[in-house]
Amino acid sequence: MQFDKVIRAKMEFADGKTIDLELYPECAPITVANFVDLCKAHFYDGLCFHRVIDGFMIQGGGFVFDERKGLVQKNANTIKGEFKSNGVNNPLSHKKGVISMARTSVKDSASSQFFICVADTPHLDGEYAAFGKCADEQSVKTAVALGKAKTGRWQYYSDVPFDPIVIKTITIAE
Numbered sequence: 050m051q052f053d054k055v056i057r058a059k060m061e062f063a064d065g066k067t068i069d070l071e072l073y074p075e076c077a078p079i080t081v082a083n084f085v086d087l088c089k090a091h092f093y094d095g096l097c098f099h100r101v102i103d104g105f106m107i108q109g110g111g112f113v114f115d116e117r118k119g120l121v122q123k124n125a126n127t128i129k130g131e132f133k134s135n136g137v138n139n140p141l142s143h144k145k146g147v148i149s150m151a152r153t154s155v156k157d158s159a160s161s162q163f164f165i166c167v168a169d170t171p172h173l174d175g176e177y178a179a180f181g182k183c184a185d186e187q188s189v190k191t192a193v194a195l196g197k198a199k200t201g202r203w204q205y206y207s208d209v210p211f212d213p214i215v216i217k218t219i220t221i222a223e
Contacts, residue, residue, distance in 0.1 A: 056081060057184065057222035058088060063215040066195075068165070068188040070148060072181035076141045077131040080150055080159070080180040087125060087161055088219040096123060098214040099206065103196045104168050107214075108151050111162035114213040119204045125161035132156075133175035143173040146183035146192065167196035 056072040074081040087093060087110075098109035099120055112120040128150075131137040135156045143149060147166045150159035159178060166173075173179075183189045195214055203209040 052076070056085060056181075058085075058181075058219055059222070060093075060219045061217040063217045066191050068191050069184035070181050070188070071184045072148075073141060076139050077137075077150075077178045077180040079128050080131050080178045083125075083128050083160075084163070084180065085221050088221050091218065092123070092125065092161060093216050093219045096216050098195065098210065098216075100164075100208045101196055101198050101200050101210050101214070102208050105170060105196075106164040106166050106168075107192060107196050108162060108164040109214070109216060110151075111160070114215070120206055120209070123161070127158050127160045130156040130159055131178040131180075137178075139175075139179060141179035141182075143170040143177065143179055144182075145169055146189040147179050148181045148183075149173065149177045149179040152177065165192045167193045 052073045052075045054074055058070040060068040072081045095113055096110055097114045098107050099112040100108035112122055115121050132139050143166050145166055145168050148163055151162035151164050152159040198210040200208045200210050
């Protein structure tokens with residue numbers, strides 16, 4: 050799929066790994082603008098991937114992992130869900146490497162949390178706002194490798210990595 054405008058982002062992790070992203074405002078303009086604004090405000094700095102499911106997705110962008118307190122939520126404003134069942138024609142399919150917005154059962158509840166598919170997940174098409182993808186094969190491989198982290202329960206949460214996967218920063222190429 051080719052798009053006229055592509056915004057590039059780089060996700061850097063505390064351990065030095067990186068994931069390069071392409072964001073597609075033609076598919077989800079509100080979502081991309083929200084993500085870019087949060088990145089530029091350094092909202093994601095220090096947050097972790099708090100939900101990791103091998104063969105499905107890795108989810109982050111909403112929690113800090115504190116050694117004493119556990120997962121501490123960081124909130125952001127909600128946005129409109131840009132997907133078919135919510136009245137938006139979003140052609141991007143949830144294939145391996147695609148980045149999409151996480152949400153609750155409320156269609157317009159997405160805010161800062163996102164996930165990267167580590168496998169093809171077509172059952173999410175039309176229900177979640179996909180807004181970009183990993184920019185290259187190495188970035189896909191990094192996401193898939195992160196998806197293999199050992200996980201367990203922490204407080205009320207399942208699928209939490211035993212060793213925190215911390216986002217150092219996400220930068221937008223200008």
